[in-house]
Amino acid sequence: PSPRRTFLGRLPLPERNYLTDALRTETVGGVILLVAAVAALVWANTFGSSYTSVSHFHFGPGVLGLHLSVAHWAADGLLAVFFFVAGVELKRELVAGELRDPKAAALPVVxxxxxxxxxxxxxTLVAVLGDGSTGGWAVPTATDIAFALAVLAVIGTSLPAALRAFLLTLAVVDDLFAILIIAVFFTENIDFVALIGAFAGLAVFYLLLRFDVRGWYVYVPLALIIWGLMYNSGIHATIAGVAMGLMLRCTRREGEEHSPGERIEHLVRPLSAGLAVPLFALFSAGVSLSGGALAGVFTRPETLGVVLGLVVGKTIGIFGGTWLATRFTKAELNKDLAWADVFAVASLAGIGFTVSLLIGELAFVGDDDMINEIKASVLIGSLIAAVLSGVLLKLRVRRYRALFDAEELDEDASGIPDIYEQDDPEYHLRMAALYEKKAAEHRRLAQVAGAASNKPDSPA
Structure with missing residues (x-):
């Protein structure tokens, strides 16, 4: 019989290095996102009229159908950058990451x-039982990886690389299906002329990439044209971002240290995590949090459904799906971890912010009061999920710290963690030389100490 596949096992070194770089940027961006969300809440609840005026201020070329409000530019324009990075992440996962092997991909996808x-x-159950609107069913389905990593940064938990990779892969697949939900369920009227133009632009974008045409001055104007046509087609403009991201080559050719997709993602990710998403949060998270509004979150079926969907639905769904998938695929959990760790990560995935806010706006377009309450429920649900996951992760923090330190240990200063070199004969030679050097130093110090103790006392 074939050996059982290890679930949450050690990552290959290149994948671990990529994950470390990517999550470092996302963590910093997540902290900025937290600051932007708090700033939006403070601004909206202290100087609400100015917040509304700025959010609804319109600018842009009206002749091109792009005379939009600031909040609209943030949701349709800046989030296209976020979804572009999501597209590149997905492409890389499919060709070089956790999703390249169908058997390994089954777990995170399920x-x-x-x-x-x-x-x-x-x-849907809460809405139906409470005689509310089922239109917001998609709001609690999203996971915000930046916000989740910001929570990890705040609580100081050093998750092992395998758990972080699982969380990132979940978020990537989550983003893909969120994009499909937006495209399928929140597109009402389609302008086929603009849509054909957008597809023609994407075809040109693809051909330029295949012929290795280089230069940002070629791709950036083309990307803006594609985005504008996609917006005017009636399909959410962020779809253009993920489509262009999926077209980038993420496999390395001979002599390449990084693929074009990895290089471009490395350049664009800080722009997405540090500017685009926080600005979207600044103009989307500003909701009124009066006592009555907060109480209404737990009494109105639509808002209660969002809170329970994020806190309960996400946790049960991810944990239950993972457990069932391991049973049917005969995967074996890493012996260094426990199912309690998977449950904690599942509860952490209940932090839905960026995409949940976006879907909330699309689901109840035209109903400003409902949108405000749905946003409040997203914030409260995410906060509860953050606190719950923080408590669960803190219970295992010593174990995580030990595993994390073991992954980072590099005693021979080779630049490669020792755990990845244990099967390399040269590693054992380096370690033997290192230990001999340390032993010689200890012997020398002992001799010096012995000589000092035998030396007669000097006169006062």
């Missing part, structure tokens, strides 16, 4: 699908 289906079911 977990992500269950983590979207169960919250949608929870919301």
């Amino acid at each position: 977990a992500a699908l269950c983590g979207m289906a169960v919250p949608a079911v929870v919301y």
Whole structure:
């Protein structure tokens, strides 16, 4: 019989290095996102009229159908950058990451699908039983990886690389299906002329990439044209971003240290995490948090459905889907971890912010009061999920710290963690030389100490 596949096992070194770089940027961006969200809440609840005036201020070329409000530019324009990075991440996962092997991909894909289906079911049940609107069923289905990593940074938990990779892969698959939900369920009227123009632009973009044409001055104007046509087609403009991201080559050719997709993602990710997403949060998270509004979150079926979907639905969906997938694929959990760790990560994935806010605006377009309450429920649900996951992760913090330190240990200063070199004969030679050097130093210090102790006392 074939050996059982290890779930949450050690990552290959290149994948670990990529993950470390990517999550470092996302963590910093997540902290900025937290600051932007708090700033939006303070601004909206202290100087609400100025917040509304700035958010609704319109600018842009009206002749091109792009005379939009500031909030609209943030949601449709800046988030296209976020979804572009998501597209590149997905492409890389499919060709070089956790999703390249169908058997290995089954676990995170099933977990992500269950983590979207169960919250949608929870919301729908609460809405139907409470005689509310089922239009917001998709709001609690999203996971915000930047916000989740910001929570990890705040609580100071050093998750092992395998758990972080699982969380990132969940978020990537989650983003893909969120994009499909936006495209399928929140597109009403389509301008086929503009849509054909957008597809023609994407075809030109693809051909330029295949012929290795280089130069940002070629691709940036073309990307703006594609985005503008996609927006005017009636399909959400962020779809253009993910489509262009999926077209980038993410495999390395001979002599290449990084693929074009990895290089471009490395350049664009800080712009997405540090500017685009925080600005979207600044003009989307500014909701009124009066006592009555907060109380209404737990009494109105639509808002209660969002909270329960994020906190309960996400946790049960991801954990249950993962457990079932391991049973059917005969995968074996890493012996260094426990199912409690998977449950904690599943609860952490209940932090839905960026995409949840976007879907909330699309689901109840035209109903400003409902949008405000849905946003409040997203914030409260995410906060509860953050606190719950923080408590669960803190219970295992010593174990995580030990595993993290073991992954980072590099005693021979080779630049490669020792755990990845244990099967290399040269590593053992370096370690033997290192230990001999340390032993010689200890012997020398002992001799010096012995000589000092035998030396007669000097006169006062």
